[in-house]
Amino acid sequence: MKHPILLLSILFALASPAMAADLKAIAATELPSLVALYEDLHANPELSLHEERTAAIIAKELREAGLEVTEKVGGYGIVGVLKNGEGPVILVRTDLDALPIKEQTGLPYASTKTTKDDLGREVPVMHACGHDIHMACFVGTARALNHLRDQWSGTVVMIGQPAEERILGARAMLRAGLYSRFPRPDKAIALHCQSDLAHGIIGLRDGYAMANVDTLEIVVRGVGAHGSQPQAGKDPILLASQIVVALQSIVSREVKPGDPAVVTVGSFHGGTKANIIPDEVRLQLTLRSYLAETREHLITSIKRITKSLAEAAGMPADKMPEVIVTDESTPSLYNTPELVKQVRTTLEAAFGAESIVSIDPTMGGEDFAEFGVTKEKVPICMFRLGTQAPEEIAEAKAKGIKMPSLHSPFYKPVPEPTISTGVQAKTTAILSRHGFGPEYRKNHPRQCTASPSRFSVFSLSP
Numbered sequence: 001m002k003h004p005i006l007l008l009s010i011l012f013a014l015a016s017p018a019m020a021a022d023l024k025a026i027a028a029t030e031l032p033s034l035v036a037l038y039e040d041l042h043a044n045p046e047l048s049l050h051e052e053r054t055a056a057i058i059a060k061e062l063r064e065a066g067l068e069v070t071e072k073v074g075g076y077g078i079v080g081v082l083k084n085g086e087g088p089v090i091l092v093r094t095d096l097d098a099l100p101i102k103e104q105t106g107l108p109y110a111s112t113k114t115t116k117d118d119l120g121r122e123v124p125v126m127h128a129c130g131h132d133i134h135m136a137c138f139v140g141t142a143r144a145l146n147h148l149r150d151q152w153s154g155t156v157v158m159i160g161q162p163a164e165e166r167i168l169g170a171r172a173m174l175r176a177g178l179y180s181r182f183p184r185p186d187k188a189i190a191l192h193c194q195s196d197l198a199h200g201i202i203g204l205r206d207g208y209a210m211a212n213v214d215t216l217e218i219v220v221r222g223v224g225a226h227g228s229q230p231q232a233g234k235d236p237i238l239l240a241s242q243i244v245v246a247l248q249s250i251v252s253r254e255v256k257p258g259d260p261a262v263v264t265v266g267s268f269h270g271g272t273k274a275n276i277i278p279d280e281v282r283l284q285l286t287l288r289s290y291l292a293e294t295r296e297h298l299i300t301s302i303k304r305i306t307k308s309l310a311e312a313a314g315m316p317a318d319k320m321p322e323v324i325v326t327d328e329s330t331p332s333l334y335n336t337p338e339l340v341k342q343v344r345t346t347l348e349a350a351f352g353a354e355s356i357v358s359i360d361p362t363m364g365g366e367d368f369a370e371f372g373v374t375k376e377k378v379p380i381c382m383f384r385l386g387t388q389a390p391e392e393i394a395e396a397k398a399k400g401i402k403m404p405s406l407h408s409p410f411y412k413p414v415p416e417p418t419i420s421t422g423v424q425a426k427t428t429a430i431l432s433r434h435g436f437g438p439e440y441r442k443n444h445p446r447q448c449t450a451s452p453s454r455f456s457v458f459s460l461s462p
Contacts, residue, residue, distance in 0.1 A: 020350045023427055026144045027420040034423070035415045037061070039109040044182045045098030045132070046208040047115060048163040051076040054096045060133060061067045064456055065142035066149075066157060069118060070182070074172030078160035079182050082145060087154025090430055091378070094131070094138035095164035101126040104409040129165065129406045130193025130387065135415050137191060137385070137422030144427040150429050155183050159369075167213055167330040168372035179376060187339055188371045189429055194359070197386030197407050198393055200419045202347055202384050202425055203359035206340035210333035211260070211288040212295045213365030218243065218283040218306055219322040220270075222315070228274035237270050239313050240281040243306055243321075244268065245284075250301045261298060262288035262363050288363040290332045299325060327378045333369040336379035343381050343429050350428045351421075357401035359384055364406075381429075385422050387413035 037057075046054050055076040062069050067080035075095065102124035103111045113125045142158055159178070163169035179185075197203055200312070220240040224232025244265045255261045263285065270281030289295045306321045315321075348356050372380035388403060396403050404410035 008376055016375075020424070020428070023144060023350075023424045023431075024420075026147050027140060027418040027423045030140050030143050030423070031416060031420050033124035034136045034140045034190055034419050037139060038132050038419060041132040041135055042107075042127050043109045043111055043112050043113075045127045046096075047100060047117060047123075047125055048097040048166040048168065049118070050115070051096040051162045054135075055160060056163070057343060058094070058096065061139045062142055062158060062160075067089070067142060068148040070315045071404070073159075073178065073181075074162070074169065074174070076160075077173040077176065077178075079173075079178065080142065080155050080158040080160075081182060082142070082156045082158070082199045084149050084155065085118045085181075087185045088151075088186045088303035089157060090153045091157045091159065092138070092430065093159050093161055093188065093189035093190040093371070094134045095169070096135065097131060097163055097165050097169070098125050098127045099129060099165055100124065100274065101128045101405060101407065101409050105126070105412040107412055117338070126409065128408060128411050130385075130411075130413055131164070132369075133193050133385070133387065133418060134191065135423065136415075136419045137426055138420065138444075140427045141425035144423060144425065146428065148427075148431065156430060157183055157185060162423040164367055166369040167328055167341065167365055170330070170367040174370060174374060179374060180290050184376060185270070185378050186279070187336075188368075188425065189343070189380050190382045191385045191420075191426055192366070192378075192382055193387045193406065193413055194328065194406075195307050195387060195394065195411055195413075197357075197384060197402050198388055198390040199358075199386045199414050200351075200355060200390075201386035201423055202351065202356050202421070203386070204335075204340055204344050204356060204381075205359050205361055206261075206335050206337040207361075208332055209382065210366045210369070211262075211290055211361075212292070213328075213330050214287040214299065215283040215326045215328040216287065216299070216302065216335050216409045217324040217326060218285065218302075219324070220281040220283065220306075220310075221321060222277070222279050222281070223319065224279035225277045227277055229457055230277060230282050232354045233277045233279075234313065235277050235314055236281040237278065239281060239309060239315070239321075240268065240270060243316040244283065246309060247302060248304050250298060250305070254297065254301055255294060259294055260288070260290055260361075260363060262286070263298060264288075275327060275420065289364070290361075290377065292331075299323075317458070330365055330367040331369045331373050332367045333374065339379040339381045343383065346429055347383075347425060350424065358442055379421065383425070383429075385418065385425070389414055428443065 062080035100123040103126040161169045220236045222236030223234040267284035271278040
């Protein structure tokens with residue numbers, strides 16, 4: 001039987017010095033093989049929905065760490081379950097996929113891979129968002145949990161999620177029965193690389209941390225004609241250009257100041273030759289917001305403006321533009337404040353308060369949010385992992401330049417100590433939930449049973 005959610009607020013407590021020391025030793029022992037794993041994953045990236053090799057490697061690693069593994073859950077999704085007696089259930093997630101980017105880091109293990117994308121185009125592939133670091137930390141955490149099985153109780157569900165870059169994978173795994181076929185979590189934790197934080201530093205943000213993401217396509221139709229006779233047609237390129245400009249007024253004139261929102265047209269395709277007015281133009285947009293009502297306002301306004309401009313241009317009824325909201329969407333990432341507070345307390349005890357910093361929210365998207373917005377309302381927390389040498393950050397700041405960002409062809413995290421920090425941070429957040437303080441033990445003597453381990457680890461009775 002799962003324990004009531006009200007009891008979960010006490011499950012995170014100060015990490016013991018002994019636990020921190022043990023985790024540090026485990027991370028140091030596992031580090032060489034984890035770095036080798038990272039370099040292999042980095043050199044052999046796979047695009048979203050095509051993570052076959054990557055998923056097989058992570059599944060093998062989880063099995064070797066003692067987990068019961070199920071593959072192909074929502075595409076190439078992996079679910080590993082480590083049951084270790086009575087106690088809460090915690091979900092731990094990594095992402096698997098890479099991006100269609102040509103790597104330019106110059107690293108000896110840089111990716112030179114190319115592959116066919118879903119449209120049949122030959123594209124380069126690179127882990128430019130740190131998912132390879134995420135996977136190495138994830139595997140290290142699984143190994144650490146296995147090493148320390150006599151010092152904790154409960155169930156850990158470790159998932160390897162495909163298609164994060166297309167914000168499709170979390171939803172696919174949930175639809176495939178993640179919360180019904182496997183133990184349903186009481187909370188969920190993930191980490192994500194950050195390109196402007198020094199290694200050894202962990203960033204936290206409660207509340208809105210990342211944005212709603214919606215991908216739209218607008219099909220602007222017209223009437224084709226010779227370029228020398230525009231009066232004989234209806235020019236969709238002119239109309240599409242007017243639409244692009246008019247859409248920028250939504251954020252500046254319709255959204256309340258202080259309510260973050262973004263409307264970006266990232267793709268404009270139409271025409272084949274200079275002297276031909278085409279009969280169709282296609283636009284691709286990304287929308288960002290935090291609030292659900294703002295998201296709805298953006299979509300409604302885009303439809304209104306697009307239709308009104310087409311009517312003003314005299315487009316016939318059968319040539320009205322079509323606004324398509326695609327499946328590549330995800331809700332905003334809202335880190336549960338109570339859980340973030342617990343994680344912060346735990347990590348500050350383990351790493352020192354100076355190593356844990358508050359970070360600003362961003363308009364980036366992350367479908368880890370999907371695990372918290374289901375009917376189960378699972379509390380979630382994604383924290384940020386510093387990946388860069390402090391001296392390089394200081395030098396860039398002194399020169400007034402920015403470090404390569406995530407999704408840059410030049411982004412290169414420093415594997416060590418980034419990976420060992422990630423393993424220790426993630427494992428600490430999982431294990432320390434059992435470290436009940438003396439006041440709780442005093443008030444709940446019948447609900448605690450002592451573990452024989454030297455860490456004074458306790459768990460709730462069933």
